[in-house]
Amino acid sequence: MKVKLITLGCPKNLVDSEHLHGGLLARGVEFTDEAAEAQAIIINTCGFIESAKEESIETILDAVAMKEEGRVEKVIVTGCLSQRYGEELRSEIPEIDALYGNRDLNSIVSSMARDLRARRELHGERHLLTPKHYAYLKISEGCEHPCTFCAIPGIRGGFRSTPVPELVTQAQKLAEQSVRELVLIAQDSTQYGLDLDGSQQLPALLRALAQVDGIEWLRLMYAYPWHMTDEIIAALAETEKVCAYLDMPVQHTSNRILKRMARRITAEKQHAVIEKLRARIPGLTLRTSLIVGFPGESEQEFAELYDYVADGHFDRLGVFTYSAEENTPAARFEDDVPEPVKRERQDLLIQAQADSLEEKNQAFLGRRVRVLIDEYDPAAGVFRGRSEGDCPEIDNTVLVRGVCRVGAFYDVELCRAGAYELEGEVVAAEPSASPAGGTLHIPVIPNGT
Numbered sequence: 001m002k003v004k005l006i007t008l009g010c011p012k013n014l015v016d017s018e019h020l021h022g023g024l025l026a027r028g029v030e031f032t033d034e035a036a037e038a039q040a041i042i043i044n045t046c047g048f049i050e051s052a053k054e055e056s057i058e059t060i061l062d063a064v065a066m067k068e069e070g071r072v073e074k075v076i077v078t079g080c081l082s083q084r085y086g087e088e089l090r091s092e093i094p095e096i097d098a099l100y101g102n103r104d105l106n107s108i109v110s111s112m113a114r115d116l117r118a119r120r121e122l123h124g125e126r127h128l129l130t131p132k133h134y135a136y137l138k139i140s141e142g143c144e145h146p147c148t149f150c151a152i153p154g155i156r157g158g159f160r161s162t163p164v165p166e167l168v169t170q171a172q173k174l175a176e177q178s179v180r181e182l183v184l185i186a187q188d189s190t191q192y193g194l195d196l197d198g199s200q201q202l203p204a205l206l207r208a209l210a211q212v213d214g215i216e217w218l219r220l221m222y223a224y225p226w227h228m229t230d231e232i233i234a235a236l237a238e239t240e241k242v243c244a245y246l247d248m249p250v251q252h253t254s255n256r257i258l259k260r261m262a263r264r265i266t267a268e269k270q271h272a273v274i275e276k277l278r279a280r281i282p283g284l285t286l287r288t289s290l291i292v293g294f295p296g297e298s299e300q301e302f303a304e305l306y307d308y309v310a311d312g313h314f315d316r317l318g319v320f321t322y323s324a325e326e327n328t329p330a331a332r333f334e335d336d337v338p339e340p341v342k343r344e345r346q347d348l349l350i351q352a353q354a355d356s357l358e359e360k361n362q363a364f365l366g367r368r369v370r371v372l373i374d375e376y377d378p379a380a381g382v383f384r385g386r387s388e389g390d391c392p393e394i395d396n397t398v399l400v401r402g403v404c405r406v407g408a409f410y411d412v413e414l415c416r417a418g419a420y421e422l423e424g425e426v427v428a429a430e431p432s433a434s435p436a437g438g439t440l441h442i443p444v445i446p447n448g449t
Contacts, residue, residue: 002030011393041075046079046081063075137167188222220247246284246285246286285390294330321343368414373407387422400423
């Protein structure tokens with residue numbers, strides 16, 4: 001059987017798809033990127049917010065249409081949307097051949113395995129769907145925070161940490177596949193280990209992963225500010241290979257809104273954590289996520305949030321408009337901020353962040369930064385890479401001119417800076433980036449650039 005696997009949503013979903021892909025591949029299933037060549041389409045859905053649900057449903061309907069036209073034989077749906085709305089999907093789209101939740105990867109593998117004797121549970125099989133030089137490492141699953149706007153606990157279940165030895169083994173296997181950067185993901189990475197023995201084990205995990213040969217960068221995502229401790233900050237600052245980068249979603253800066261969100265932290269404490277991080281980690285790049293238009297958000301509260309962003313407290317930023325999610329406490333609140341106002345506030349924050357970031361980036365001109373090359377852009381005649389201050393897929397890029405190899409590190413001297421891009425020339429390469437390490441690509445630089 002040939003299968004086309006479509007993954008929607010966050011990196012945690014992507015990791016699930018990688019394990020599903022690896023398990024099916026090991027059992028004789030072939031994969032294709034072309035729907036026209038596939039006998040079955042598997043859709044790993046997202047059901048987090050309204051826009052993600054709409055995208056998932058549209059993708060399912062597109063696949064069902066292909067089935068009705070005789071272009072594919074089966075449509076299989078898994079992931080967060082089917083975990084959350086399985087019965088509704090069965091009723092509304094009966095053309096779906098099989099529905100699985102996001103905890104049913106073994107069932108999908110068993111049902112599709114060619115060899116009945118191979119119908120065993122997944123045992124670490126994983127096929128990377130990212131470029132081979134970076135990978136996501138999911139350190140835990142689920143969430144138990146009471147945030148009133150969030151449906152994740154109901155979708156992903158309670159918080160469950162993967163023990164340190166298992167994660168080190170996974171990291172070693174990834175390093176053997178030429179992975180150089182590990183992006184650590186969870187619903188709350190700072191809670192890691194509390195469910196195992198009652199202690200925060202994130203510092204121990206970071207130090208253990210830093211010992212894995214071949215891994216050069218460790219990047220921490222989804223750090224909940226309420227759980228941020230001095231011990232975690234020390235581990236981030238002192239552990240070799242940990243990037244001076246942190247994703248810490250704060251959601252808002254108003255005490256009243258934070259309380260309505262049940263974030264368990266005050267704006268003052270949140271700001272103190274940010275100040276402590278910056279004092280302890282020189283050159284820290286801080287990413288966060290904000291929600292605008294939360295029920296009851298006043299003009300004054302938004303203005304305070306806007307000023308905080310405009311003052312440059314964040315280096316990378318995602319801004320979301322509030323949408324009520326079924327079976328969450330906030331869904332019972334009066335959604336009293338009109339949609340046009342939500343979108344206007346979102347636009348204002350994005351522009352304030354862009355202005356702040358462009359000003360910050362000017363300070364990088366003439367400096368050398370270490371860059372990991374992600375890809376070659378033939379249209380522009382440059383390589384695209386990232387500094388340690390940029391996470392794959394969501395953050396800024398560095399345009400690099402010179403002779404480079406994808407997946408290798410280079411020292412780059414920066415000569416141009418915008419809000420979301422830096423540009424520079426290669427001045428030095430690590431030993432593994434030499435011609436003996438792989439194919440070199442020489443960009444053709446257009447005249448006049």
